[in-house]
Amino acid sequence: MNVHVLLCTMGFQLFMTTGIMMFSSLFGGSMMLKPGDKKFQHFFLEICAVLFGLVGTVFALGNMSTSVHSLSGFACVILSIITCLVGPTVYTRDPEKLFGLFNRKSHRNIAIPTFMLILLSVSLHSGYVKDSHVLIFTIAYHFFAAEGILSMSHINGWSTPIRKSHRRYAHVFLQTCTVLCALIGMLTLSVTTITASRTLHGLSGLLTLVLTAAVWVLGPFLMSRLNLM
Missing domain, CATH: 1.20.58 (Methane Monooxygenase Hydroxylase; Chain G, domain 1)
Structure with missing residues (x-):
């Protein structure tokens, strides 16, 4: 269980949040980067977030319950995978056209509740x-x-x-x-x-x-x- 906490914390609190902030012009870690480098850093960090989250979830499967913490954490992993699959399509389509715009908005609209589920899972990890x-x-x-x-x-x-x-x-x-x-x-x-x-x-x-x-x-x-x- 301790490995699960460590991996999920690194995945969703470190890699995912830093990856999201990579596109902000006011984020210190990306201020000096070129647009292409920001995209690469974002993609790399989000891949790390999903991988760490998946491995952490595997470690927790044996003790998984129907608590808010478990359900929100599991939903977070599923949405993270979907977000990761939709993300690369943003760069393969023209963002100004209908399909490219749809992909970009879908990526963002899935990522926002994913991050909210992270906070919910961490906050309600126990009823004690x-x-x-x-x-x-x-x-x-x-x-x-x-x-x-x-x-x-x-x-x-x-x-x-x-x-x-x-x-x-x-x-x-x-x-x-x-x-x-x-x-x-x-x-x-x-x-x-x-x-x-x-x-x-x-x-x-x-x-x-x-x-x-x-x-x-x-x-x-x-x-x-x-x-x-």
């Missing part, structure tokens, strides 16, 4: 309150912390047109959200289970929270010393 920390920590570290770090880069897509002072404000705000979400997640975990800190997962998570809080406290001092404030 003690597992809600997974969602909270995912939002904290995979969204707020990651975007907070990228906000200081001048080649990061959404922060490129922002002034330096506004990047600092965004960085502080996003990192504050990281700490708050992490604290809420740890509080939820400590209230519902006592043995979490005895495992490698629990100890590494607790250490991550301590380091996150330390970096947040030391952040203003370090930024002033580096002339970033």
Whole structure:
């Protein structure tokens, strides 16, 4: 089951999302690429997403149930395959003509609910309150912390047109959200289970929270010393 979580997370949270953003002119990873290179990167990353998702699903078949998590995850894999099959036809037809336009819109309209099913599957992976920390920590570290770090880069897509002072404000705000979400997640975990800190997962998570809080406290001092404030 742990292999299933790892593979599906890499496939749908890493490869698929990055592949989608490859066509955005404000995405840092594709800003310097030529249109042809963006198409190749998009195709390659989405193929990786489908392959990782398929293998992850195979590992989970033995323990698959009729839960919302399982059904939405399975539907996500099916739609991903369909999207991947429709995608290449966009480049083989004139996008201005009827059939090419239909392929392009179909590709997008299938991809959007696929991504929504990913979020649904991750969010509703369990009906137990003690597992809600997974969602909270995912939002904290995979969204707020990651975007907070990228906000200081001048080649990061959404922060490129922002002034330096506004990047600092965004960085502080996003990192504050990281700490708050992490604290809420740890509080939820400590209230519902006592043995979490005895495992490698629990100890590494607790250490991550301590380091996150330390970096947040030391952040203003370090930024002033580096002339970033």
